[in-house]
Amino acid sequence: MSVGDTEKSTSDRGRLDKRRAIVEAALRVFARVGYAQASLDMIAAEAGVAKPTIYNHLGSKENLFRHVMTETAARANGKTMEVLESFPVEADGLRPGLEDVAGKLVACYTDEQSQAVRRLLYAEAVRFPDLFDQVRASGPDQFIEALAGRLARLANAGHLRIEDPVRAANQFIALVYEELPTLSTFGSRPLDSRDAEKVAVAGVDTFLRAFGSSGGS
Amino acid sequence: MSVGDTEKSTSDRGRLDKRRAIVEAALRVFARVGYAQASLDMIAAEAGVAKPTIYNHLGSKENLFRHVMTETAARANGKTMEVLESFPVEADGLRPGLEDVAGKLVACYTDEQSQAVRRLLYAEAVRFPDLFDQVRASGPDQFIEALAGRLARLANAGHLRIEDPVRAANQFIALVYEELPTLSTFGSRPLDSRDAEKVAVAGVDTFLRAFGSSGGS
Amino acid sequence: MSVGDTEKSTSDRGRLDKRRAIVEAALRVFARVGYAQASLDMIAAEAGVAKPTIYNHLGSKENLFRHVMTETAARANGKTMEVLESFPVEADGLRPGLEDVAGKLVACYTDEQSQAVRRLLYAEAVRFPDLFDQVRASGPDQFIEALAGRLARLANAGHLRIEDPVRAANQFIALVYEELPTLSTFGSRPLDSRDAEKVAVAGVDTFLRAFGSSGGS
Amino acid sequence: MSVGDTEKSTSDRGRLDKRRAIVEAALRVFARVGYAQASLDMIAAEAGVAKPTIYNHLGSKENLFRHVMTETAARANGKTMEVLESFPVEADGLRPGLEDVAGKLVACYTDEQSQAVRRLLYAEAVRFPDLFDQVRASGPDQFIEALAGRLARLANAGHLRIEDPVRAANQFIALVYEELPTLSTFGSRPLDSRDAEKVAVAGVDTFLRAFGSSGGS
DNA sequence: TATGAATGAGTCTTCATTCAT
DNA sequence: GATGAATGAAGACTCATTCAT
Structure with missing residues (x-):
């Protein structure tokens, strides 16, 4: 039914892609409006993910900023x-x-x-x-x-x-x-x-x- | 208690003092926590005035920042x-x-x-x-x-x-x-x-x- | 222009009325749905005030509960x-x-x-x-x-x-x-x-x- | 590794154990923090299972509470x-x-x-x-x-x-x-x-x- | 003029629930 | 059947700003 490890790597790729998208979007938004003015709504929209996904991956706004x-x-x-x-x-x-x-x-x-x-x-x-x-x-x-x-x-x-x-x-x-x-x-x-x-x-x-x-x- | 321009100058002195106090307090607060994180409540407290007084003198947060x-x-x-x-x-x-x-x-x-x-x-x-x-x-x-x-x-x-x-x-x-x-x-x-x-x-x-x-x- | 202390007492009455309205509304809502399920939106609506007014008067949900x-x-x-x-x-x-x-x-x-x-x-x-x-x-x-x-x-x-x-x-x-x-x-x-x-x-x-x-x- | 009904009974035992673990964990968590404050994350963690497993077994938070x-x-x-x-x-x-x-x-x-x-x-x-x-x-x-x-x-x-x-x-x-x-x-x-x-x-x-x-x- | 009180909009964060695997 | 990831909805709380006095 599946092709084996290719499928798994596809899923992992999806995960990492999403995390990467979040971090890159966050950098763009932070750069554009600064830390305090950047809202997670903006970042989520820019990354094309839902807001809680950011929390699943990065935990909090502060932590996201540090990682970025x-x-x-x-x-x-x-x-x-x-x-x-x-x-x-x-x-x-x-x-x-x-x-x-x-x-x-x-x-x-x-x-x-x-x-x-x-x-x-x-x-x-x-x-x-x-x-x-x-x-x-x-x-x-x-x-x-x-x-x-x-x-x-x-x-x-x-x-x-x-x-x-x-x-x-x-x-x-x-x-x-x-x-x-x-x-x-x-x-x-x-x-x-x-x-x-x-x-x-x-x-x-x-x-x-x-x-x-x-x-x- | 006094009359004429003395009274007025006293009051003017008070007004200017108040304005000066606001601007100086704002600088301290902005320097301490940054623009976005500085709330007018903090600034009003630091200046010892009421919040609307800041609006009377400086108009808005952005304007206050520019003046400071x-x-x-x-x-x-x-x-x-x-x-x-x-x-x-x-x-x-x-x-x-x-x-x-x-x-x-x-x-x-x-x-x-x-x-x-x-x-x-x-x-x-x-x-x-x-x-x-x-x-x-x-x-x-x-x-x-x-x-x-x-x-x-x-x-x-x-x-x-x-x-x-x-x-x-x-x-x-x-x-x-x-x-x-x-x-x-x-x-x-x-x-x-x-x-x-x-x-x-x-x-x-x-x-x-x-x-x-x-x-x- | 004003009738004197009547006016002031009117304003004070308004203040206290508002606080009283909040506390009473909060009791009703808490009793109806419990502490955790009661939202400040419900309470504000029931009291006929804006949400921040509750914070101005009572500080926080926990404090509101304690007072009630x-x-x-x-x-x-x-x-x-x-x-x-x-x-x-x-x-x-x-x-x-x-x-x-x-x-x-x-x-x-x-x-x-x-x-x-x-x-x-x-x-x-x-x-x-x-x-x-x-x-x-x-x-x-x-x-x-x-x-x-x-x-x-x-x-x-x-x-x-x-x-x-x-x-x-x-x-x-x-x-x-x-x-x-x-x-x-x-x-x-x-x-x-x-x-x-x-x-x-x-x-x-x-x-x-x-x-x-x-x-x- | 084994075949036939032994395997099935083993798996059934596992399923029942898992269900039991969920219900017991839920009781502990509900008792500790109350219904509304208990999150399925807490319960899943306390039971040592994944969150969707709770849904597979008990359907919803409300249903879980009733069973418990x-x-x-x-x-x-x-x-x-x-x-x-x-x-x-x-x-x-x-x-x-x-x-x-x-x-x-x-x-x-x-x-x-x-x-x-x-x-x-x-x-x-x-x-x-x-x-x-x-x-x-x-x-x-x-x-x-x-x-x-x-x-x-x-x-x-x-x-x-x-x-x-x-x-x-x-x-x-x-x-x-x-x-x-x-x-x-x-x-x-x-x-x-x-x-x-x-x-x-x-x-x-x-x-x-x-x-x-x-x-x- | 100066202020206490009020508010609409917006922020971060959490949660119950559902997919895809 | 079990799980990691994703999400829509909602909640507590804050803030810049405006009235009424």
Whole structure:
């Protein structure tokens, strides 16, 4: 009467699909109107499920929010960490390499979901301080650490003049992101990607003027 | 008990006092729990007035929020602009001058009300985009412009090597503020002022390494 | 423009009327469908007020229930205590006196509101044990004590042979009320008052057979 | 693993066990939180079955409640009727015989399940009046009838002076149970068995004072 | 003008009940 | 027959806003 495990996997797929639909819909709604203003009615409608289904899967509005935030942040953080794989390791092509990395980081930063999570985290920092810490520890903190490592390696090889790599890493991203928040009204507006590109290139330029071993190359 | 305009001025004083009390109470409540979660009951209680009095004075919750934001932002921006009056204009004492300015800017940035406004503006950027623009135009944009002017003057005098003063101004504050938001969890936590000081000094250092006419000092 | 205190009293009257209407409506609804099944919508409709008005006056469903119970019980207890004022104090007319008291007690017991409170208290004894205690202490306990006093006085005068007046008081009302709960399905059904009367008279008869100083009078 | 009717009987046993588990769990839950507050989730969890299984076996919440009440009441009534088997039939040992019966009745009355059913029946008398009638007819009414018969026999033999045996039967249990409901807060609290014993003995004493042929023996 | 009281709309959450497997 | 998942309906409670005084 049935085809066996295919059927079961179909059912499981249905379950997971529904959960996924809820979480994604919730992210969209939260991003659109904020945590407090988002009603479970909106989210249920957006996800195409009944309201109690959300409770069956996620338990409560607060829990739903936490899941949405951590899962989306994890995805975004993963993409950001991948960028470091193309980080330059030699003096040869240092500037274009850094520009490439900076461009990719800007792309990650301005990714729609990434902006949404960041804005929501900021907005609800008072209500969910622990969530803020958790996301930061598992994301930005690790990223800064990794970036500092790459910079230190370049410094050791004499390609950069850096005393405090962690601080330099922080300054690198400060320069690269610079006015992104302002340009996009904290992510609530689309942002011209050429503007962002220019900012990134300028940030790399200043970074190399400050830390390049021979005034940049 | 008294007559004539004295009475009227007394009553006017009372009215203004009441309005002021409402706005200040509203800022505290909004900062504590956010816009959506703040109820007019809380605000009325905190201000020591009856709920309808808020409507008499400010009209609606949204309007109250707008007034609170713009008035508080204006006060904060005023203080920030004053900092520029001590901006150095000569090569002599350039580094300590910039460090002094950076320290004062950090103090302004980390001022409690200032953080509260910034956080609320961020949090409600989607719901009140016009408010965001208005505050930015009357504050940060003017500040950047003024800062760029000071930097251009220093560059013209040969004390700094700067091509694009506006960009340099943005980078200056990016370097100075750097990780302030992270350190204070976007303003929801007190922040060690010595840490902030160190960040500011390091930011100035990097800025001068990049833009100093002779490698700094 | 106004007639002075009349106007104010009118407004106060309106307030109190509204509160009274809520409490009375709540008693009716609770009695009709029980605590858990009673919705504030029903109560608000029955009282002719808006739902939040109930919250303004009474705070919560639980609190409303407590007020309804204690206020109604106090009224019922008051009436019951008044019955004792006609309690016989002499051997002359002892039996008719006791029968009169018994009849009045049955009337109090079978009073609609009284039955409703008793049934609700029983029904919700698990959820509101403290309420149960409070009502019992301020009502039945005091009544038994007072009744025991009257019986003791009769015993001292030699009109009754009673060793333990409190026990005798309990047995008196046990005999008088006897099968009232069963007859009225615990108060959920009207009860034939002649049946009740007979039970009361028979109860007095048995009581006097047991405690009368000369086999009854 | 096995075949034929063994398998079927095993499965039947399982089904009946499951049904029994559901009914017993339901009684516990209903007793603990009342009818309206008891959710099928609680009951399913307490019974260790899935929610739809309850529907397969009992059909609906209301039906489940009816079954639980009637089955438990039948069990309790059976035990109560058994007590009458030891009812004294001679003048010799009348008082101790009645005291023995009274004690056993109190034990039945204060049995945990018995109290739970009584309380639930009282609590839901308005919602389930027919259930109340059904249980009363099959239980208390028959018991009173049987008790009246025993008393009549004793009266006929000259051991008691009773005109209306049914009334005397009702008064007997009224005196014996007397303040049990109050002592145990209508069964929602454990009750000191020595207190109950004393009440029973005192009830028998009064009963014999009233109806004993020679002042009791 | 300032306020106590009232309310209509909307929020989160729970529950009895039913499908699909 | 037993179950995990889904849902429509309903409930307690809150809030921004408006009258009447």
